[in-house]
Amino acid sequence: MRASRLLSLLLLLQTRGRMTATELSQELEVSIRTVYRDVEALSSAGVPVYADRGPAGGYRLLDGYRTRLNGLTAQEASSLFLAGLPGPAAELGLGEEAANAELKLLAALPPEPRFHAARMRERFHLDVPGWYRGADGVPFLGEVAEAVWDQRPLRMTYRRWGPRDVERLAHPYGLVLKGGAWYMVAAADGGAPRTYRVSRIIAARLLDGRFERPGDFDLAAYWESYAVDFQARMYTAEALVRVAPGIEDMLRYTVGAEIGDAALAGAGPPDEHGWVVLRLPIESVRHAHWLLLRLGADIEVLEPAELRDRMAATIVQLGGLYGVRPS
Structure with missing residues (x-):
């Protein structure tokens, strides 16, 4: 020790x-x-x-003194190679550098840690994006990364969810890779730090000069707080539903594991057919209507009335489409 x-x-x-x-x-x-x-x-x-x-x-x-010991255990050396993400490194323009660094680290390791690190690289692979979705196109990631690293202002055109694009003068503080998507944390037009999805930057130009990055800004702490706030802002309503037995996994897949687990944990007792009543946080009636239709006849919406009416109207339309008349 x-x-x-x-x-x-x-x-x-x-x-x-x-x-x-x-x-x-x-x-x-x-x-x-x-x-x-x-x-x-x-x-x-x-x-x-x-x-x-x-x-x-x-x-x-003493100035110039460097130890040649790296102090890495076999497990620590292995974890470094497991943490390597060649895809994101390449997107940042560091693919060749990352590969060279990995090669040099392997060469510098003693035999046992080198063996474990090589085996880790051979047997584990990290693929960041989820299934059935590709990684975002990020044509201006290089400019954003350079602005973050060199503390240079960035003039950008950003595509909002609203009806028009906006121009922003941004001071980028950091980059975050979340679920295969890159996000830029930046103070724009003199305001407080905000989060921008890099794939929605449709034009970017690095400006001369440097900006002062706040010395007390903590990127990891900011992102943790942002993620909690984002989820709270996303789920602003609630639906009361009945779900059939045996669809717990499908429910988690449809609404997300965290939301599904919390809803199932608060469910009432099952009825004589095994159905349970639970409350689901939802973004909006429109979004929940699209989402819950995936569960077909294994879910019944009880509240709100607007969502129940939308589900019923869609079922009638589907019946007409497939030639089934309501009895």
């Missing part, structure tokens, strides 16, 4: 430069006294760790 911690301390100093004892203790989740002992142990082992005194001081390695 201590050997692993010493190596972690060494790699922290190597990658981040000067760090205080307090910062090291927080990163390693140990006491400051333990940090002092670990630094002393590294110095005794010949590692050139130096302490700079004063308010801006801390521990650092």
